Amino acid sequence: MADLTAAERLDRTLAIVPWVANQPNGTATFSEIGERFNIDSDDLRDCLVITSMVGVHPYTPDVLINAIVDADTVSIELPDYFRRPLRLTAEQTFALLTSAKALLSVPGADEDSALARGLAKVLIALGEASETAVEIAIDTASDAITEQLRSAIDNRLCVEITYYSYGRDNTGNRLIDPWTIHSEGGLWYLQGWCHTSGAERIFRIDRIREVTQIDRAFDVPDPVPEFQLFDSSGVNGRVTLRLGPSAKWVVEYYPTESVTSEPNGAITVELAIGSLAWFERLLLRLGPDAVVLDASEGLDAVGPASARRLLAIYSE
Amino acid sequence: MTPTDKSAEKFERQMNLLAALSDTTQGIRAADIQQRVPGYNPDHDSFRRTFERDKKDLLSLGVPIEVVVGATADLTAYRVDKSKYELPDPGLESDELAALHLALETVAVGSTQADMARAMWRLGGVVDSATSDPLGVPVGELTEIPSDPALIPLFRAVTERRTATFEYETTAGVSERNVEPWHLDFQRGRWTLAAFDTSREEQRNFRLDRIRGDVVLDGAGSQIHPAPSTLDEQSDPWEFGDSDPIMVSVQFDAEVASFASESLSSCLSEEAPGGSRIFQVPVTNWPAFRSFVLSFLDHAEVLRPADYRTAMIDWLSAIAGDSNG
Numbered sequence: 001m002a003d004l005t006a007a008e009r010l011d012r013t014l015a016i017v018p019w020v021a022n023q024p025n026g027t028a029t030f031s032e033i034g035e036r037f038n039i040d041s042d043d044l045r046d047c048l049v050i051t052s053m054v055g056v057h058p059y060t061p062d063v064l065i066n067a068i069v070d071a072d073t074v075s076i077e078l079p080d081y082f083r084r085p086l087r088l089t090a091e092q093t094f095a096l097l098t099s100a101k102a103l104l105s106v107p108g109a110d111e112d113s114a115l116a117r118g119l120a121k122v123l124i125a126l127g128e129a130s131e132t133a134v135e136i137a138i139d140t141a142s143d144a145i146t147e148q149l150r151s152a153i154d155n156r157l158c159v160e161i162t163y164y165s166y167g168r169d170n171t172g173n174r175l176i177d178p179w180t181i182h183s184e185g186g187l188w189y190l191q192g193w194c195h196t197s198g199a200e201r202i203f204r205i206d207r208i209r210e211v212t213q214i215d216r217a218f219d220v221p222d223p224v225p226e227f228q229l230f231d232s233s234g235v236n237g238r239v240t241l242r243l244g245p246s247a248k249w250v251v252e253y254y255p256t257e258s259v260t261s262e263p264n265g266a267i268t269v270e271l272a273i274g275s276l277a278w279f280e281r282l283l284l285r286l287g288p289d290a291v292v293l294d295a296s297e298g299l300d301a302v303g304p305a306s307a308r309r310l311l312a313i314y315s316e
Numbered sequence: 317m318t319p320t321d322k323s324a325e326k327f328e329r330q331m332n333l334l335a336a337l338s339d340t341t342q343g344i345r346a347a348d349i350q351q352r353v354p355g356y357n358p359d360h361d362s363f364r365r366t367f368e369r370d371k372k373d374l375l376s377l378g379v380p381i382e383v384v385v386g387a388t389a390d391l392t393a394y395r396v397d398k399s400k401y402e403l404p405d406p407g408l409e410s411d412e413l414a415a416l417h418l419a420l421e422t423v424a425v426g427s428t429q430a431d432m433a434r435a436m437w438r439l440g441g442v443v444d445s446a447t448s449d450p451l452g453v454p455v456g457e458l459t460e461i462p463s464d465p466a467l468i469p470l471f472r473a474v475t476e477r478r479t480a481t482f483e484y485e486t487t488a489g490v491s492e493r494n495v496e497p498w499h500l501d502f503q504r505g506r507w508t509l510a511a512f513d514t515s516r517e518e519q520r521n522f523r524l525d526r527i528r529g530d531v532v533l534d535g536a537g538s539q540i541h542p543a544p545s546t547l548d549e550q551s552d553p554w555e556f557g558d559s560d561p562i563m564v565s566v567q568f569d570a571e572v573a574s575f576a577s578e579s580l581s582s583c584l585s586e587e588a589p590g591g592s593r594i595f596q597v598p599v600t601n602w603p604a605f606r607s608f609v610l611s612f613l614d615h616a617e618v619l620r621p622a623d624y625r626t627a628m629i630d631w632l633s634a635i636a637g638d639s640n641g
Contacts (some may be wrong), residue, residue, distance in 0.1 A: 003515070005323070006323050006326045006330065006373070007329050007373055007376070007377065008430075009323075009327050010321065010330055010331065010373070010377065010378040011434055012434075012437055013327075013442070014334075014377075015437035015440075015478075016437075019440060019441065035443075036440075036441030036442060036443060036602035037437055037441045037442075038433065038442065046324065047327070050324060050328045050331070053328065054331045054332050054335055055332070055335060056332070056335045056339045056352070057336070057352040058370070059378075059615050063339065063586070065335075068532060074372065076392045079339075080332075080339070080340035081334075081335055081339055081398070081442055082335070083402070084336070084401075084402035084405065085402075085403050085437070085438040085439075085440075086377060086378055086401060086402075086403060086406070086438055087378060087400070087401065087402065087403045087438075088403065088435055088474070089377075089378040089431075089438075090432060090468055090471055090472040091431055091468055092378075092432075092434065092435035093433060093435075093438040093475070094425070094436070094467065094471045095425050095426075095431065095435065096416060096419075096420060096435055096470055097463060098423065099419040099420050099422065099423035099425055100415075100416060100419045102419075102423045102425075102461055102502075103419050103422060103423060109339065113411045113415065114409070114411040114414065114415040115415035115416065115419055117409075117412050117419075117633070118406075118408055118409075118411075118412030118413065118415050120414045120415070121406040121407060121408055122406050122408070122416065122439070124331045124406065125403065125404045125405065128474040129477065130475050130477070132543070133471060133472075133474040133475050133497060133499065133500060134471065134499075134500045134501075134502070134572075134621050135500070135502070135503075136501075136502045136504045137501075137502065137504075139577070141438070144339075149609075164571070164572070164575060165579055167616075169613055171571055178562075187504070187505055204419070206578065207575065207637055209574065216320075242639050243468065262495065262612060263456060265431075268561060273601075277613065280514065280613060281610065281613065283635065284607075284613075285393075285607040285610055286637065287631055287635055288634060288635075296349035303423070303635050304635060304636045304637050306613070306635075307633070307636035308615075308636045309631065310610075310613065310614050310632050311615055311632050311636060312431050312614075313614055313617050314617065314625070314629050314632075
């Protein structure tokens, strides 16, 4: 009994006892229980022997647990308590619903799978309030595009994708060796070798507009390089910004090289800039909340230049 | 006495205590527990300490212990309502149990391994799958859903119909909000709460990452307003404001029109020359919407109303360093 804490033992026993009592003749073997509830025979035997001594005042047979522990089986007959397992806690219910719904929201998930059936039954058992409590949408990537990418990954065939690059702010075609699909933070990504740029790249699947399978095989590197969303290898400069108090979110959202607080509530941050379009968006969004204090060559006048470019549209 | 004996004693005592609490409808007084439940010390203070610890242990497992207040402290009784204790039988087949277990193991939502195992025991234990693909999901990739400290309290508020109070940060600053939580939603990598805001007297949506400090819950069933059968789908940042919605019309060029559609799928739109598209967007938070439009750089233009168009021109002019637009 040494390995289990009293709480673990209690929690598990309160699940095992009603399960056994509900089996045919209220009987189950130790190995069956051990496998199902992940408990070794000695621990199980100890728990069940103690359970056989549990009861309530005045200890007449109708209010005692009747547990008969044999060499490798146990039979349990219950009074009017411990007949059902304890309800799930809020944490357990949340984890169960969220994980099941997350997987079922994956494009291509089977609506008749054991998971879908299991979730439907659990929702009924939990009651109406749980049914609509949480909704999960993993992403907005089109099913068709995800399917085509999966099939190319399975068949080890190259693909040509039409991709909108947020960092470069343009749309173009690229030839890719598709290695894996990965989900992070609710979005799906394709990781692979980009022949067009001659480097490993990560693409957001919801920005892929078209996929064409190319009849050209490729080898997946072994092991596949670690999936890293923030890649600083493409850095082409550094800037130092002074941010007003309402622009502090920048520090929470993006990797910073250094952060210094000023007494007036403003902060000074140093950022590595990997994409000009990304930096333009940041400055346009922050407006007067950001002042460029120092910048690598070519990055010092990005804010005013991009603002003038956008103003040109409004003067047409 | 060895520690092992002590642990076994505690287990037996707590099983007996739970049996006693479950076997009564009016409740059982502490004095009767001390006398009738085996394993408690006859000394009053020592009993009280052990009893309080046992109660705490049972509560932490989720045992719903109710206190029945009597005329005097001595008459205070305790009980466990079986209808609140018992998990109705979901009748899960072995492949369904296996699938739920796999889902818990595949998707990390901030819960611990131990907690997930406990959930599975209560559902009937963990079994090997009879089918080869119980998930029916054609991926082997790990999925991660970001966790947030406000999630569990708000989930309880939704399922137990409790009102909730928390500090919420917007561009206008931090303010206390009192809400009736209806629904949690995870979309585009972000958790949001749809709730009835009691001081604004209508539905509001909240981003969980903007909730500051603890979420404080009121009693179960303290919500007054029933959740509407269809909630307003307002998961975009420019719909999280407190001002009345203004229809803003924005044109996106052909290069980005399809991506704009994904974010603005519930908005009216019409085709414009050259493959561009004009969307009518209800906006309650102009700074958030301005940021959204600017993220499209020179592919998007605010057309109407005139004062919003002017506001955008003024904003850009200030960045450009021009004295006026």
